[in-house]
Amino acid sequence: MRKIGIMLLMLLFVASCKPKVKLPEGAPAYLKTKDLIEKVKAESLPFETLVLEGKGRYQSGSSKQSFRFEMRIAKDSLIWVDLADPFLGLKVARGLISQEEVAYYNRLERNYQKGSSSEIAQKIGFRFDFQPLMSVLSASFLDWNQNWYQDYQPGVYQLVNYPLNADQIPPSPEYPLMTQSFSAKSYRPSSFRFQRPQEGQNLVIRLDSYQNFGEILFPAQMHFEYLEKSEIIIDLEITDLKRNESLSYPFRIPGNYEQL
Template sequence: MKFFSPLLLAISIITIVSCHSTRKINTALSKKDTTQMIVVKDIHNDSLDFIKQTLHALDSNRIDFNTFSAKVKVDVWDKDGKEPDLTVFIRMKKDSVIWLLVNATVVSFEAFRVMITPDSVKVLNRKDKVVELRSVNYLQELTHLPVKFSTMQDLLIGNPIFIDSNVVSYKKNQDNITMLIVGALFKNLLTINSNLNAVANSKMDDVDPTRNRTCNISYGNYEKWDSKNFPKFREISVVEKSKIDVQMDFKQYSFNETLNYPFSIPKNYKVQ
C-alpha cells in the first residue's frame, strides 16, 4: 500500500495509517472557488438574531452518543489516480477511545489497526510488522493543526468542525444558508441545509495567505437517527502544495451498543 500524508485533519483518519511524505502535484483551486467571490449581505444589528438562531439550530443537531461503530468504504485519489480501495471499521467510545481497523479491500487483508485515546496514538502496521507508539500530539504533527481527540471524534461522527460565532457575513436562499466565519486558523465558508439544520458543505481557507491551504468537506445522504441527521456520505478535498481527494461511504453504522477495542502487539513487531 502506498503511503501519503495530507496536511489537514479532515483526512487524518487516513494519514494515521499512511506514511509521512507529502506527494507534490501542481493543483490548486481556481479563484472562482474562493470565499472572496461569494456574494453575501453585510451584517447589521437586525441580522444578529438570525445568525444566533441559525447557529443554535445547527448546534441542536450535533450528534451525542455513548458508543459508535461503522463500516466505511473509503476511496482515495492522488496524482497517480485512484488508490486501492479501503474498508475502514470504526469503533468509538465517547471521549475515551477511537479504534480503527483498515482493510485493503482488493487483497482482503488487515493492513492497519489504530487506537487513539485522548493522550496517545498507536498504529499496528500489519504488512511491515511495525507498531508506532505516539502521544496524541502525533495528530498535530500530521495535520499541522491543533487537532484534539474531540476534533477527530466529531469528524468521524459527522459533527461540524472548526465553527465559532465570528460570522462576518451571510447569504440566505430558499434551501440553504451560507455563512462566512473567520476564526483563528481558517475562513470557513459554511453552507447549511436549512431544511435539515445540518452542514451541506464546509470550505476552509487558511487565514495565513502564505500557506495557501484549502480544505473542502461535503456532507450528504443524511439519515435520521434519534431525531438527529447523520451524514452517511462525506467527500473531502485538501489542497496545499499537494492535492488529495477522499470519499467516505458509511455502509453500516450503529450507536450505543456494547463494544470492545482489541489491540494487542505481537511479540515479533518492531516498536517505533
C-alpha cells in the same frame, strides 16, 4: 391622527424586526446567529458511541487504494479505526486517536507510528485536530470554543470563525480558519473547511447523501480533499451505522513491529 400615529409605530416596529443584513439571492430565511447555532446544536446527532462501517478509497497523485473500514467512536474521547482489504477482508491496519495521542500500525509492512497529533501530522503529511475530526465523523456541529459569525450564502446556512467585518474577532493563531455549512431544511452539516493560509493547507470535507440508518439521519458519503504540497482525496461510503452500543477498542502493537 391617532390612527396615523398607530400606523407609524407599527411600521417602525416591523422595520426594526427585519434583518439588518442584505441576504444574497437564494439565501435561506434569516436567522440570528445565536438562534442558528441553537437550531444546529438541537439537530446534531445525540450519541455516546457510534459505529460506522463501509468502504473507502484513498488517492494521492498516481497512488490509489481501496479499503473496507470500521470506526468505533466514543464521544469526545476516542476514535478507533480498522482497515481491511476490500475483497478478501484481510485486516490491513488499525489506528487509535484521542485528544492526547495518535497511534496506528500496519500489518502488511509490520511497522507503526505513535505520538501527538502534530508529530504524526509531520510524518504523514496530513494535519488534523481531534475535535474537528470528532465533529466531522459524527456529522455534528463543531463548537471548539470559537466565535462563530454568519456568512450569508445561497442555499445553505454558513458559519465562519474569522472576521467578516471590522468589529469581529479573529481566531487565535493556533486555530485554522474554519467554515461549516448546514442544510437549510434539516440544519445538519453539509460541509466543513479548514484553512491555514500561511502554511498553504486547505482541507475541505463534504457530507453527502443523507439517509436514514434505522431511525438515524446520517450522511451515506463523506468526501475529504486535503491540499498542501500535494493533494490527498479520501472518499468514504457508509453502509451501516450503530449508536450507543457497548464497545471495545482493542489495540496492541506487536513487539516485533518497527517504529517509523
